[in-house]
Amino acid sequence: MIKRVRFAVAAGALLACAIDLAAAPPVVLVIAADASNFVLAAGGTIAKMAEAGSPVYVIRVTNDEKDSWGLTAEETALRSRAETEAAARALGVKEVIPLGYRAAELADVSFSGIRDRLIFYIRHYKPGVMFIPNPYTEYDRVLDRYYTGAAAEDAFRAAALENFQLAHADVELGPHLTPELYYYAQPVDPRRKEPESTATFVPQPRSVDIAGTLQKKIAAASALKTVNESTARRLKARLDATERRLSLLDAIDESSIRRLAEVHVRGLGTTEEFRYAGIEFRIPRKYR
Amino acid sequence: MRTAITYRAILFAWGVAAFGADTILLGKLPKGKVVMVMQPHHDDHTTDYGMGGLIARFVDEGYEAYYVRASNDEKDGSHGYARNDMINLRESEEATRILGMKKVISLNWRNDYMGPIPLDELRAQLILLIRKYRPDVILGHNPWEHYQKNPDHRNVARAMAEAWWMAGYENVHPEHMKLGLKPHQASYLYLKARLDWGLGHTPNLAIELNESQVRRKQQAYQTHRNVYANPASARAVKSALARENLTVPEFEGLDDQAAAVRMEEWHMDWISRVRGKEAGVKYAEDYYFVDEFDHLPGLKAYLKENVRPK
Ligand SMILES: [Zn+2]
Numbered sequence: 158m159i160k161r162v163r164f165a166v167a168a169g170a171l172l173a174c175a176i177d178l179a180a181a182p183p184v185v186l187v188i189a190a191d192a193s194n195f196v197l198a199a200g201g202t203i204a205k206m207a208e209a210g211s212p213v214y215v216i217r218v219t220n221d222e223k224d225s226w227g228l229t230a231e232e233t234a235l236r237s238r239a240e241t242e243a244a245a246r247a248l249g250v251k252e253v254i255p256l257g258y259r260a261a262e263l264a265d266v267s268f269s270g271i272r273d274r275l276i277f278y279i280r281h282y283k284p285g286v287m288f289i290p291n292p293y294t295e296y297d298r299v300l301d302r303y304y305t306g307a308a309a310e311d312a313f314r315a316a317a318l319e320n321f322q323l324a325h326a327d328v329e330l331g332p333h334l335t336p337e338l339y340y341y342a343q344p345v346d347p348r349r350k351e352p353e354s355t356a357t358f359v360p361q362p363r364s365v366d367i368a369g370t371l372q373k374k375i376a377a378a379s380a381l382k383t384v385n386e387s388t389a390r391r392l393k394a395r396l397d398a399t400e401r402r403l404s405l406l407d408a409i410d411e412s413s414i415r416r417l418a419e420v421h422v423r424g425l426g427t428t429e430e431f432r433y434a435g436i437e438f439r440i441p442r443k444y445r
Numbered sequence: 446m447r448t449a450i451t452y453r454a455i456l457f458a459w460g461v462a463a464f465g466a467d468t469i470l471l472g473k474l475p476k477g478k479v480v481m482v483m484q485p486h487h488d489d490h491t492t493d494y495g496m497g498g499l500i501a502r503f504v505d506e507g508y509e510a511y512y513v514r515a516s517n518d519e520k521d522g523s524h525g526y527a528r529n530d531m532i533n534l535r536e537s538e539e540a541t542r543i544l545g546m547k548k549v550i551s552l553n554w555r556n557d558y559m560g561p562i563p564l565d566e567l568r569a570q571l572i573l574l575i576r577k578y579r580p581d582v583i584l585g586h587n588p589w590e591h592y593q594k595n596p597d598h599r600n601v602a603r604a605m606a607e608a609w610w611m612a613g614y615e616n617v618h619p620e621h622m623k624l625g626l627k628p629h630q631a632s633y634l635y636l637k638a639r640l641d642w643g644l645g646h647t648p649n650l651a652i653e654l655n656e657s658q659v660r661r662k663q664q665a666y667q668t669h670r671n672v673y674a675n676p677a678s679a680r681a682v683k684s685a686l687a688r689e690n691l692t693v694p695e696f697e698g699l700d701d702q703a704a705a706v707r708m709e710e711w712h713m714d715w716i717s718r719v720r721g722k723e724a725g726v727k728y729a730e731d732y733y734f735v736d737e738f739d740h741l742p743g744l745k746a747y748l749k750e751n752v753r754p755k
Pocket of ligand 1: 598
């Protein structure tokens with residue numbers, strides 16, 4: 158009985174929180190491993206939330222230093238930072254917070270180290286919605302997204318628990334439970350649309366129509382000039398090596414790179430696919 | 446009355462019942478010159494869930510093939526760590542030679558202790574080898590496999606999952622360029638995993654094998670005598686059947702060692718037939734195939750439509 162009452166209180170608090178959220182657009186916190194993934198996988202949805210009045214913050218975990226063509230790692234990191242900010246602006250994001258981990262070197266970085274930095278920002282911004290890379294996505298070859306997603310998923314959980322990061326209490330960073338969680342990934346996993354199971358506690362597939370913000374997504378993707386040039390040149394190198402051609406890339410210049418980025422975004426379609434865990438995710442079916 | 450049964454018939458009947466009859470698309474091999482197999486252990490090139498036949502087919506179609514053994518295999522066998530390492534390496538060299546491979550490159554990480562290793566260091570070694578041998582194709586364990594308990598399989602697969610494409614990036618280990626090596630990216634991946642270990646590995650491609658490729662696969666498998674084809678396994682089967690008054694006519698005149706070899710060969714033949722039946726051919730192996738532009742999901746359809754031969 159006592160358990161049941163306590164549970165009702167907790168569920169009530171969550172629902173109150175939901176009602177509160179209905180009144181003011183929630184803060185949105187996007188955790189991103191790299192510059193391009195959040196734009197390509199979730200950019201339209203993020204722009205939609207920003208248009209609806211949500212303040213959006215992006216935490217970019219790595220510095221993207223490896224993905225360029227003919228630039229040093231240092232130069233790449235510098236450009237990527239500015240370009241990520243430009244991309245985020247195009248989506249209506251208020252601020253990009255770089256954590257500065259070296260790209261493609263997360264495997265040997267402390268998992269809890271990343272998690273604890275994310276906990277800090279979750280408690281600071283108190284988001285109503287979080288976007289995290291889906292660590293359960295299969296066949297995404299950029300494992301930074303896996304490591305970031307795993308740390309972010311744990312940060313989402315631990316930020317709500319008072320016994321994590323005790324020093325935070327002294328600077329008035331209280332525990333924070335984010336009511337809505339979107340797991341994002343580009344559509345590389347052939348089984349991404351399958352429900353995980355019928356169980357209530359498993360995040361389920363959710364599609365968001367982004368036709369209204371597609372232009373912003375294209376503008377954001379186009380701002381990522383360094384990674385776009387890298388993609389275009391690598392693609393052309395591969396085609397050249399195998400005696401093939403793509404007429405769009407006969408000459409690689411700013412306009413063909415931009416065009417390829419636009420084709421890329423359009424090719425992803427006007428729907429973004431997530432795994433979604435909302436408020437009801439936390440309330441077992443029998444109590445609803 | 447003693448009843449004679451065919452061991453193969455039992456295996457085959459079980460296999461058909463266990464794996465159903467869904468058809469998987471048959472694939473051709475991509476054009477290329479070099480294939481590298483990146484695996485933790487001496488024997489991972491040929492198991493019931495893959496590779497030996499595909500490796501033989503790559504060789505038949507003109508590929509040079511290299512085997513990277515990441516661990517030292519000290520735990521496989523009953524001769525003590527150091528001797529196990531040496532025996533397993535020797536058998537691996539012999540077995541991969543049967544498949545037509547050119548070389549075994551042993552990285553000698555400690556067997557079954559690859560969970561907590563610095564993964565970037567292993568990846569750097571794989572990247573160095575990719576830049577040296579310049580493979581078009583890489584074969585390995587599926588890093589997204591579910592229920593993989595062996596840390597060596599999990600981590601070598603993870604290192605490979607990044608090494609195969611990162612080797613093409615100039616800013617990844619630029620020190621390699623001091624040797625005159627150039628960035629090089631492999632273009633295709635064939636991933637394998639046990640098919641009875643959950644949803645983490647659902648093959649999307651079957652590769653047809655011919656008779657000779659299956660024979661080489663059988664031979665490569667039973668060459669690993671330190672871990673397979675143990676006479677005791679034949680003895681155990683014979684005595685279990687004897688209790689039921691059954692015999693295996695194919696074992697007649699064979700000692701336990703020869704019978705054990707025969708059993709391992711049937712095992713490879715059987716699984717190749719099961720996969721073949723699923724694909725509508727006599728023999729096959731199944732893989733999760735990662736194509737050259739799968740990492741660009743928004744561009745795939747566009748490229749398919751617009752890329753032309755020069
Ligand atoms: Zn193994």
